[in-house]
Amino acid sequence: MKLFLVLGVIAIIGITGITVSEQVSETQIPENITRITTSDELSEYILAQEISPDQGYYGTKNGIGWYTDGDAMSEGTLAPTAAMPALANLDSAGADDFSTTNIQVEGVDEADFVKNDGRYIYIITGDLLTIVDAFPAESAKILSETEVTGSPADLFLKGDRLVVFATDRVEDWIQPEGSATPVPRRSEVTHAYIYSVADRMKPELLRDIEISGTYRDARMTGEYVYAVTKDSISWNGRQVVMPEIRVGGEAVVSPVWCPDILYPGYIFHTITSFNIRKETSPEAESFLIGSGQTFYVSEKNIYLAYPKRGGYGPRSEPSRQMSVIHRFGINDGDITYGATGEAPGRLLNQFSLDEYMGNLRVAATVQGRDAETSYQYSGVYVLDSDLEVIGSLEYLAPEERIYAARFMGDKLYLVTFKQIDPLFVIDLSNPEEPGVLGELKIPGYSDYLHPYDSDHLIGIGKETEENQWGGVSVAGLKIALFDVSDLNNPALISSVQIGEAGTDSEALCDHRAFLFDKSRNLLVIPVREVKAVAVSDSKYPGSYSRKIWQGAYVYGVTPQEGFVLKGTVLHDEDDGHYSFWGSPSAVKRSLYMDDVLYTISDSLIVMSDLSDPDKRLNEVLLQSRGDGGSRPYLV
Numbered sequence: 001m002k003l004f005l006v007l008g009v010i011a012i013i014g015i016t017g018i019t020v021s022e023q024v025s026e027t028q029i030p031e032n033i034t035r036i037t038t039s040d041e042l043s044e045y046i047l048a049q050e051i052s053p054d055q056g057y058y059g060t061k062n063g064i065g066w067y068t069d070g071d072a073m074s075e076g077t078l079a080p081t082a083a084m085p086a087l088a089n090l091d092s093a094g095a096d097d098f099s100t101t102n103i104q105v106e107g108v109d110e111a112d113f114v115k116n117d118g119r120y121i122y123i124i125t126g127d128l129l130t131i132v133d134a135f136p137a138e139s140a141k142i143l144s145e146t147e148v149t150g151s152p153a154d155l156f157l158k159g160d161r162l163v164v165f166a167t168d169r170v171e172d173w174i175q176p177e178g179s180a181t182p183v184p185r186r187s188e189v190t191h192a193y194i195y196s197v198a199d200r201m202k203p204e205l206l207r208d209i210e211i212s213g214t215y216r217d218a219r220m221t222g223e224y225v226y227a228v229t230k231d232s233i234s235w236n237g238r239q240v241v242m243p244e245i246r247v248g249g250e251a252v253v254s255p256v257w258c259p260d261i262l263y264p265g266y267i268f269h270t271i272t273s274f275n276i277r278k279e280t281s282p283e284a285e286s287f288l289i290g291s292g293q294t295f296y297v298s299e300k301n302i303y304l305a306y307p308k309r310g311g312y313g314p315r316s317e318p319s320r321q322m323s324v325i326h327r328f329g330i331n332d333g334d335i336t337y338g339a340t341g342e343a344p345g346r347l348l349n350q351f352s353l354d355e356y357m358g359n360l361r362v363a364a365t366v367q368g369r370d371a372e373t374s375y376q377y378s379g380v381y382v383l384d385s386d387l388e389v390i391g392s393l394e395y396l397a398p399e400e401r402i403y404a405a406r407f408m409g410d411k412l413y414l415v416t417f418k419q420i421d422p423l424f425v426i427d428l429s430n431p432e433e434p435g436v437l438g439e440l441k442i443p444g445y446s447d448y449l450h451p452y453d454s455d456h457l458i459g460i461g462k463e464t465e466e467n468q469w470g471g472v473s474v475a476g477l478k479i480a481l482f483d484v485s486d487l488n489n490p491a492l493i494s495s496v497q498i499g500e501a502g503t504d505s506e507a508l509c510d511h512r513a514f515l516f517d518k519s520r521n522l523l524v525i526p527v528r529e530v531k532a533v534a535v536s537d538s539k540y541p542g543s544y545s546r547k548i549w550q551g552a553y554v555y556g557v558t559p560q561e562g563f564v565l566k567g568t569v570l571h572d573e574d575d576g577h578y579s580f581w582g583s584p585s586a587v588k589r590s591l592y593m594d595d596v597l598y599t600i601s602d603s604l605i606v607m608s609d610l611s612d613p614d615k616r617l618n619e620v621l622l623q624s625r626g627d628g629g630s631r632p633y634l635v
Contacts, residue, residue, distance in 0.1 A: 039253075043240045094119025094135050095593035102450075102514050104350060107299050111154035111165065111218040111227075112512050114589050114600055120200055121591075121598065121605065122162060124152045125622045129164055131200045137596045137607035137617040143200045150191055156220050160198040161276045163225055165215045166191045174241065185241065190215040190229045194276060209282055211272050212243035219297040223276050224333045226302060228295055231268040233288075243270050243286040269293065271302060273333040285328065285335050296353040301338060302328040303353055303360065307346055320344055320368025325353075325360070325387055341387025344368075344394075345379050351449075351511075354407035358385055359431050363405040363414055366394070378402050378416050382431040393434035397422055403461065406449035411437075413457055413484065417445035423459075425487050437487040444478045444495075447508040450516055455485035456493075456559055458516065460507055460525065463497045476503040477527060479555075481562060494562025498553060499529035500546070506588045515590045522610070523555040523563070524597065526587035549573050550585040552599045554613040567613030569599045569606055 098118035103110045114123040120143070121132040129146040133139075150168030167190050173182040194207040213231030220226070234241040242253040269289055274282040293306040308322040323345060327338035345364025347353065354361045362381040369375065377398045382391035397416035404415040412426040412434075423446075425438040446459030459482065463475040476499040483491045506513035506526045515524040529549040550572040556564040572585030584602040591598050596617065597608045603622055609615040 039240050039242050095596075098593040099515060099517065099591045102512050102516070104296075104511070105298055107221060108297050109156065109220040110512065111156055111220070112589070113152075113154055114591075115155060115157040115162075116591055116593065116598075117157060118593055120197075121600075122155060122157055122197070123600065123605075123622070124148075124155060124164070125602065127152060129155070129162075129195075129203065130622060131197065131203070132605065132620055133200070134598065134605070134607070134620075135593045135596065137593075137598075140605075140607060140618050140620050142620060144202060146195075146203050148193065153215050154218060156218070156225060156276065157197075158220070158223060158276050160196055162195040162197045162203065163276055164191075164193045164195065165218060165227065166193065167215045185234055187212070187234060187241075188214045188231065190227070192225070192227060192272075192274065207247070207279065209272070209274055210246040211270060211284070212245075212286075213268060213270055216269075216293075217295045219302075220276070221297075221299060221330070222332070223278070224273055224330075225276055226271060226273045226297065226330060226335075228304070229270045229272070231270070233268060243268050243284075245270075245272060245282050245284050247282065269304065271304075271328060271335055273330070273335055275333060280333070283333055283335050285337070287326070289324070289326075294347045294350055294352060296350045296355075297330075298355040300329060300331070301355060302330055302335070303355075304328075305347055305353065308342065318368070318370045320366055321346055323347055323362075323364060325362070325383070327360070327385075327387055339385065339387040341383055341389070343381045343383060343389060345381075348402050348405065351405050351407075352402070354412075356407065356410070356428070357431075359383060359390070360387065361407055361412065361428060361431075363402060363407075363412060365401040375399075376401065378414065380412060380414070380426055380428075380434050382428065382434060391430070391432040391434055393426065393436070396424060396436070404446045404449045404459065406451070406457070408451055408454070411484075411487070413449055413482075415446045415449065415459070415461075423482060423490055425484055425490050427487070438484075438490050440482070440490040440492065442480075442492055444475075444480070446478075446480065448511055448514060450511075450514060452481065452516075452518060452557070452559075455483065457482040457484060458523070458557065460505065460514070462508075473501065475501050477505055477508075477525075477529075479523075479525065479563060481557060481559070483559065493559060494557075496555075496563045496565075498525075498527055499549075500532050502530040504528045506586065510588075513589055515592075517592075520592075520610075521556040521558065522592070523557045524590040524599070525553045525555070526590065526599070527551060527553050528583070528586050545575065547573060547575055548583075550583060550587065550601070552587045552590055552613075554597065566611075567608075567615075569597070569608050569613050569616075571599065571601050571604055571606060 095118040101110055101112050119135050121134045123130050127148055129148055131143045133141055133143050148164055148166050150166035152164050152166040154165050156163040167188055169188050171184055171186045174185050190211045192209040195203040196206055197203050211229050213229030216228040216230050218227040244251045244253045268286055270284055270286040272282050272284040289306045293304055296303045305323050305325040308324045322342050324342055326340050329336040329338045343362045345366035347364055352363045360383045364379050366379045367376045378396040380393040381389050384390050400416040400418040403417045406413045410429040412428055414424040416422055423440040427435050427437045444463040446461035448460050450458045452458050459480040461478055463478040464472045465475050467473040476497045478497050480495040481493050483493045513526050531547045531549055533545050533547050552569045554566045556566055571587055587599050587601050589600045592610055595610045597610045599606045605620040607617040
């Protein structure tokens with residue numbers, strides 16, 4: 001798939017007015033990209049590419065959403081805040097020490113559905129923004145529940161400012177140019193609701209920034225938020241509707257930058273920046289890429305990467321999969337186009353990318369074929385600021401794929417897997433000549449790697465074992481501690497297994513669920529554990545049933561003692577008939593305030609003694625409006 005860029009720059013007129021910025025100079029336009037400023041020009045351009053509307057793509061025609069008949073719906077408005085009667089002493093001191101979201105890059109906060117400030121927990125529960133007075137734990141209570149229009153996903157907290165991202169489906173009427181008849185258009189928009197939470201009992205909505213598309217992800221540096229949304233092209237065969245940003249009823253559309261050739265299955269992606277505290281105008285840039293993408297943000301740059309489509313060509317010709325990478329510079333809300341490049345392979349997640357000393361390092365699983373056969377291996381690539389490949393290390397772990405990657409300074413720790421788990425230690429001190437320093441092969445694999453210190457790594461994944469057919473079967477959850485002080489000879493110094501096959505953890509797919517604090521000797525892992533229970537009265541000897549345990553395991557961990565279980569926190573347990581994969585009792589996050597551990601599921605916050613996690617101090621029942629639970633929505 002070719003790059004299709006839309007760069008929109010927004011300026012202020014008054015407090016809420018927004019207009020398109022001055023013209024972009026020709027020297028800033030990348031090669032082979034045409035700048036388009038109106039929807040008519042864009043429509044003509046798309047039609048000129050002879051794109052067929054007959055190929056289905058995720059419920060749309062060729063990645064394009066078509067206008068439909070129907071009655072127009074008014075956009076929803078934020079419902080009034082529901083709060084309990086006034087409580088005294090809301091501003092008393094909170095905890096002296098508290099945990100924050102587990103992030104990839106220091107100084108770059110990541111949006112999550114729960115945040116805390118050492119006294120209050122701010123959490124999205126269903127369609128509600130819930131604020132809990134959580135410290136001290138013994139008197140914890142819900143202070144307010146604010147209904148959020150749309151489907152809220154994530155939030156940011158900065159002092160007394162809170163941002164909630166929510167996607168809403170709307171329908172409006174548009175007047176196609178050259179047509180006397182307006183037509184209805186259904187679309188999805190993302191709201192960035194900015195609240196003042198100076199009064200936690202009654203959050204005040206200060207601003208609603210409306211962005212075309214569905215919320216994808218967001219980061220925050222200082223007081224500036226950078227959010228990514230995605231949206232299919234809306235087209236009725238006559239006119240394309242361009243992405244827009246709307247604040248206080250004022251809207252602006254972005255000029256469109258198009259490549260020489262368009263391919264099917266393209267989607268608008270918009271990067272929007274705004275200040276969480278100042279009522280200055282947002283800035284936005286939009287572009288068209290494929291549906292899957294990797295979003296990585298350093299303190300100075302945003303990187304968006306996606307698999308390049310159409311790269312395999314005729315079977316008689318050698319080819320391999322490529323990823324397209326875009327770099328956008330960021331500085332106090334300003335977004336500037338930086339560079340576009342390519343690297344072999346497919347990225348696993350945001351940890352596949354890392355910026356260091358002006359270069360971008362990439363870890364990818366490479367698939368391809370030559371004239372005789374297909375192949376797969378792991379590769380490491382170093383790109384300069386222009387996203388040109390300046391160094392590479394290829395053909396690692398043939399026929400295996402990457403399961404986890406972690407860049408630490410000038411080293412990369414890489415986990416691949418097929419039947420056994422190699423942990424590679426890769427030297428990147430010379431960006432032009434990456435090399436393997438050491439390798440460790442052990443059963444099992446890690447899905448996430450986290451630095452313990454400069455000489456040790458924690459890995460969380462699954463244990464594996466050989467089966468009777470000569471293959472490998474996945475067993476329970478595995479936590480491992482690796483010693484990498486000898487870079488040529490990494491070693492496993494401690495590991496624990498939790499549960500039977502089917503045991504899972506939110507931390508395997510979301511690093512924000514992983515809580516670790518070396519200074520406190522604390523590791524908390526959310527666990528959905530499958531337990532085998534012997535059936536004593538069965539007529540079949542050795543019969544077992546299963547129980548599903550939902551909660552968190554709390555460990556101390558040191559290189560000297562390995563993993564030491566401090567205790568567990570139970571949220572729920574049943575006989576396995578209830579589907580634990582979507583259970584509201586599954587723990588998704590944990591945090592601490594001073595000596596209290598808070599474990600959080602969709603339905604419950606449990607407060608435990610951090611030194612004795614089995615000791616329950618209190619709990620708060622969570623509930624979204626109208627979910628049928630036992631606790632009524634606050635009125």
